[in-house]
Amino acid sequence: xxxxxxxxxxxxxxxxxxxxxxxxxxxxxxxxxxxxxxxxxxxxxxxxxxxxxxxxxxxxxxxxxxxxxxxxxxxxxxxxxxxxxxxxxxxxxxxxxxxxxxxxxxxxxxxxxxxxxxxxxxxxxxxxxxxxxxxxxxxxxxxxxxxxxxxxxxxxxxxxxxxxxxxxxxxxxxxxxxxxxxxxxxxxxxxxxxxxxxxxxxxxxxxxxxxxxxxxxxxxxxxxx
Amino acid sequence: xxxxxxxxxxxxxxxxxxxxxxxxxxxxxxxxxxxxxxxxxxxxxxxxxxxxxxxxxxxxxxxxxxxxxxxxxxxxxxxxxxxxxxxxxxxxxxxxxxxxxxxxxxxxxxxxxxxxxxxxxxxxxxxxxxxxxxxxxxxxxxxxxxxxxxxxxxxxxxxxxxxxxxxxxxxxxxxxxxxxxxxxxxxxxxxxxxxxxxxxxxxxxxxxxxxxxxxxxxxxxxx
Numbered sequence: 016x017x018x019x020x021x022x023x024x025x026x027x028x029x030x031x032x033x034x035x036x037x038x039x040x041x042x043x044x045x046x047x048x049x050x051x052x053x054x055x056x057x058x059x060x061x062x063x064x065x066x067x068x069x070x071x072x073x074x075x076x077x078x079x080x081x082x083x084x085x086x087x088x089x090x091x092x093x094x095x096x097x098x099x100x101x102x103x104x105x106x107x108x109x110x111x112x113x114x115x116x117x118x119x120x121x122x123x124x125x126x127x128x129x130x131x132x133x134x135x136x137x138x139x140x141x142x143x144x145x146x147x148x149x150x151x152x153x154x155x156x157x158x159x160x161x162x163x164x165x166x167x168x169x170x171x172x173x174x175x176x177x178x179x180x181x182x183x184x185x186x187x188x189x190x191x192x193x194x195x196x197x198x199x200x201x202x203x204x205x206x207x208x209x210x211x212x213x214x215x216x217x218x219x220x221x222x223x224x225x226x227x228x229x230x231x232x233x234x235x236x237x238x239x240x
Numbered sequence: 241x242x243x244x245x246x247x248x249x250x251x252x253x254x255x256x257x258x259x260x261x262x263x264x265x266x267x268x269x270x271x272x273x274x275x276x277x278x279x280x281x282x283x284x285x286x287x288x289x290x291x292x293x294x295x296x297x298x299x300x301x302x303x304x305x306x307x308x309x310x311x312x313x314x315x316x317x318x319x320x321x322x323x324x325x326x327x328x329x330x331x332x333x334x335x336x337x338x339x340x341x342x343x344x345x346x347x348x349x350x351x352x353x354x355x356x357x358x359x360x361x362x363x364x365x366x367x368x369x370x371x372x373x374x375x376x377x378x379x380x381x382x383x384x385x386x387x388x389x390x391x392x393x394x395x396x397x398x399x400x401x402x403x404x405x406x407x408x409x410x411x412x413x414x415x416x417x418x419x420x421x422x423x424x425x426x427x428x429x430x431x432x433x434x435x436x437x438x439x440x441x442x443x444x445x446x447x448x449x450x451x452x453x454x455x456x457x458x459x460x461x462x463x
Binding site for chain 1: 245246247248249251253255257258259260261262273274275276277278279328331332335337340343344374375378379381382389390392393394395396397399400401402403404405406407410411414415419420423427430434438439441442443
């Protein structure tokens, strides 16, 4: 097995994930943000209430998600006929029309990824309330981060609106409850993202390997190289 | 060595891509796994340039049928009309909602093309070890990462249009083969953005990296 030495102490350096520059993070005030001094990317944020606030928002978002996925998004009336669709109904119709792969992509980005992200984050947030959380929670956090990239609620919202306006030329359309729920979800997602502190979550998860005792730090001259 | 900014790779440290923990692996060649989260450690994303090129080329190939093939077919009383993505933009423009036409034009035509050009430019400058404008190139990369998802817009528009307009025999809308290619462009470029390692942009501006470039230089001097 590989042996790792760890850098310990209060002045723990971090490496910028976009340019690899080593730097020591300052003590951030609540609500503060640290940026890389070389490339300018955000290195760390410190939201005011990093566990309870995202937890509340995630629970709210999960409730709205259920409405968004079950209530009709929009309806259409023409010559005495009425049709309506849900999110998954849209993907299903694509499947029926011979676009199976597109249907899978749509279902994944519109339903699976947002729901997966919220559920995984819910479990992680609940688990880290009493640190240290078991190390499998870290695995869930990793999957949550992956799901987040593919959750496209805000893009879907714009897509629904463009579709509505396009069809409005042909027939009478009305927005459904599902569409308003998607709109709320679209607002809740950035609120969750800005209130979660991934570094804080990781610091509350038990290490995969037994954590070493902080030894004498030989990396003292690291940043003054 | 003096003057060159301290980077993790030069200090023989590794930053975990998953949890951000900085650790010092026993061996630089086989860094093993992150002690905190158990992810595989790599100083730079493995095969970053080759993989990103492969994905960019695949996406560029898909971009052609995505724009040439119809994305929607509208059947009205027996006759079918096909629309490409540009056709959809023109339809929105002529039907009076030019702001929407502009949004769809930007999200569906310009963003995918811009992403391909931007990723190609980043790859070429990294391969030529360019040192100029590293900050701007990092910003360009960040933009590519940020706007990538918005290209999925047209796929959603087509999906919901198809789902709603099913009024047989009066009028019905079917997806065309272009939708799949278009979705493929978006997915491939999103994966390409995640396989590209922005730290490569900066590696050239620092002193030669200890792990990668020394053996290469030795090889070339021998040959």
